[in-house]
Amino acid sequence: MQLVICLVGTLLTLGLQGEARTPSRYHEDDYHPRSRPNIVMRGEDKDYWMQDAQDALTRQLGIRLREKQAKNVVFFLGDGMSLSTVTAARILKGSKTGKFERESLSWEEFDFAALSKTYNTEDIVTDSAASATAYLSGVKTNQAIIGLDATAIYENCSTQNDISTHTSSIAEWFLEAGRSAGLVTTTRVTHATPAGVYAHVADRKWEDDAHMLDDYVDPETCDDIAEQLVYGEPGRHLKVVLGGGRRSFRPKEEPDVEDGSAGYREDGRNLINAWLEEKEKMGASAAYAWNKEDLMAIDLQNTDYVMGLFDHSHMDTVLTRNVSMDPTLPEMTKFAIEMLSKDPNGYFLLVEGGRIDLMHHGNEVRQALYETLDFEEAVSMALSLTDPEETIILVTADHGHTLDINGYAERNEDIFGYAGISNVDYKRYTTLSYGNGPGFQLVPDGRYEPTEEDLNDKYFSYPSGIPKESSTHDGTDVGIWAHGPFAHLFTSVYEENYIPHALAYAACVGHGRTFCDKK
Structure with missing residues (x-):
């Protein structure tokens, strides 16, 4: 009986710790965030997006070709x-x-x-x-x-x-x-x-x-x-x-x-x-x-x-x-x-x-x-x-x-801020990061978590996945x-x-x- 009580207590403690460190929006599958209910950004209902697309189509149809010599x-x-x-x-x-x-x-x-x-x-x-x-x-x-x-x-x-x-x-x-x-x-x-x-x-x-x-x-x-x-x-x-x-x-x-x-x-x-x-x-x-x-x-x-x-x-x-x-x-x-x-x-x-x-x-x-x-x-x-x-x-x-743009930051948030919390190490990660470069940092408990002060520093090197003194170019188009x-x-x-x-x-x-x- 004491063993059962101990196990239940331990599970409750771990659950509470996870809830405290991980907001509910991250309690989801490993690939996609759960939709946040009852949010309509600035009236962006179906009429808004239908009209937006029609306006874009009208503009596209109005494009004319300028077939003349460029000076x-x-x-x-x-x-x-x-x-x-x-x-x-x-x-x-x-x-x-x-x-x-x-x-x-x-x-x-x-x-x-x-x-x-x-x-x-x-x-x-x-x-x-x-x-x-x-x-x-x-x-x-x-x-x-x-x-x-x-x-x-x-x-x-x-x-x-x-x-x-x-x-x-x-x-x-x-x-x-x-x-x-x-x-x-x-x-x-x-x-x-x-x-x-x-x-x-x-x-x-x-x-x-x-x-x-x-x-x-x-x-x-x-x-x-x-x-x-x-x-x-x-x-x-x-x-x-x-x-x-x-x-x-x-x-x-x-x-x-x-x-x-x-x-x-x-x-x-x-x-x-x-x-x-x-x-x-x-x-x-x-x-x-x-x-x-x-x-x-x-x-x-x-x-x-x-x-x-x-x-x-x-x-x-x-x-x-x-x-x-x-x-x-x-x-x-x-x-x-x-x-x-x-x-x-x-x-x-x-x-x-x-x-x-x-x-x-x-x-x-x-x-x-x-x-x-x-x-x-x-x-x-x-x-x-x-x-x-x-x-x-x-x-x-x-x-x-x-440069990567990581998921899943909310709309209208600071692009230099955080995108979320890892469900592996329970540390915050930034919306922007790099594949390689001098931003790679390890600390005794694993990955370095940038502070608010870091992210406001114009000289701060954002996190990278591979350590290099200078980051490389990439080969994407x-x-x-x-x-x-x-x-x-x-x-x-x-x-x-x-x-x-x-x-x-x-x-x-x-x-x-x-x-x-x-x-």
């Missing part, structure tokens, strides 16, 4: 902007507008969308260098290589100098057609994505001669990326170059104007001064800016070329930058469009939200999503400054990241969103290298089929 191309690249990043950023934006999951990002209002397959010629999961070569030149290539095809050998200088391996970017196609080109980024202007516009290099790390010497490569034999921007083709013809990365343009003996950091160049050259001298030799007016005030003071109408380098390395993030010193991505986008719009023949502009990727690498999802919203504001800026009858705007990503002339060329699932060919068709540039061939 301009504005190419937005969200580095590492996986579809899960887009979804989470949409919800974050919605938390500010009150629309939550019903919110839309600017490019989600575009008429046409597609998917891009991002693998390269070596790996299922690409890096930004190989990816940039594909979506800018139309040729897939090997990991860590920029502007060279797959016959090039990694870190082989002679391969880099072999013209037969060189690819040409859509920016170069625009320049060949007598039009203008430029780039804007929040990373170093010599980083993998922007370098895809103008560089041909056997290793993406070769941003300056110091990095080449680190790999025992003679910088007198091969030009580094910064040199190619200043002296090379098509780099020296870019009308506007805005981003970070002063370090690769300054000699090591010269302290940085902002933070005193030493430059990286071993050859003693200041390539910023060299860039200004080159423009003078070309008989062109040029301006250089290292802060926001300098940039905004430039006389656009009387300046032919502009270079802005706003940080020693990558530009600061949205949540860490000095707003009086650093221009925002939307501000740089506005400046670049106004600068390039002076060309009556049209222009190509690459705009990269580069720090989305860098924040994901650290599992710093709060920063990554705010970078995505900054990127979205830049897209909105471009929409306000351009005419969809003459400018095609394309938004895509070079690869994804291993990424989105393509298009608006303007021939945007309807993006309606399916494509190889990544298709993108510049379709844009070139619309703009009548390059060496393949174009709309103008039909005239």
Whole structure:
């Protein structure tokens, strides 16, 4: 009898403990949450959803094709902007507008969308260098290589100098057609994505001669990326170059104007001064800016070329930058469009939200999503400054990241908060987490449970499943969103290298089929 009483007491105690630590909504099967009764979100009954779908159908039926030559191309690249990043950023934006999951990002209002397959010629999961070569030149290539095809050998200088391996970017196609080109980024202007516009290099790390010497490569034999921007083709013809990365343009003996950091160049050259001298030799007016005030003071109408380098390395993030010193991505986008719009023949502009990727690498999802919203504001800026009858705007990503959105958080909740409680270790888990990265933490009793303080810290690395110093990219398809002339060329699932060919068709540039061939 005493044994029975003891067993019953033990069972009751365990039951009460489970009830105290696990809300009733988690007492369900292992796969699906139990529906919460008597909840109708903001009048979302059947009439609401029927009307919502009919409105969407009406809009879809009203889409018309713009089959006319595109004068301009504005190419937005969200580095590492996986579809899960887009979804989470949409919800974050919605938390500010009150629309939550019903919110839309600017490019989600575009008429046409597609998917891009991002693998390269070596790996299922690409890096930004190989990816940039594909979506800018139309040729897939090997990991860590920029502007060279797959016959090039990694870190082989002679391969880099072999013209037969060189690819040409859509920016170069625009320049060949007598039009203008430029780039804007929040990373170093010599980083993998922007370098895809103008560089041909056997290793993406070769941003300056110091990095080449680190790999025992003679910088007198091969030009580094910064040199190619200043002296090379098509780099020296870019009308506007805005981003970070002063370090690769300054000699090591010269302290940085902002933070005193030493430059990286071993050859003693200041390539910023060299860039200004080159423009003078070309008989062109040029301006250089290292802060926001300098940039905004430039006389656009009387300046032919502009270079802005706003940080020693990558530009600061949205949540860490000095707003009086650093221009925002939307501000740089506005400046670049106004600068390039002076060309009556049209222009190509690459705009990269580069720090989305860098924040994901650290599992710093709060920063990554705010970078995505900054990127979205830049897209909105471009929409306000351009005419969809003459400018095609394309938004895509070079690869994804291993960001997951876990079940089953309720609607209208903080995207940075908790999704629920595990029915295995009875600890809370976050709505957002990563497949791998520095967010992996173990404590004596198992998995680390993030605190409220953690989740409010912009530097907090969200939980990951596999420990790594830096998280990897992922190999899932990424989105393509298009608006303007021939945007309807993006309606399916494509190889990544298709993108510049379709844009070139619309703009009548390059060496393949174009709309103008039909005239």
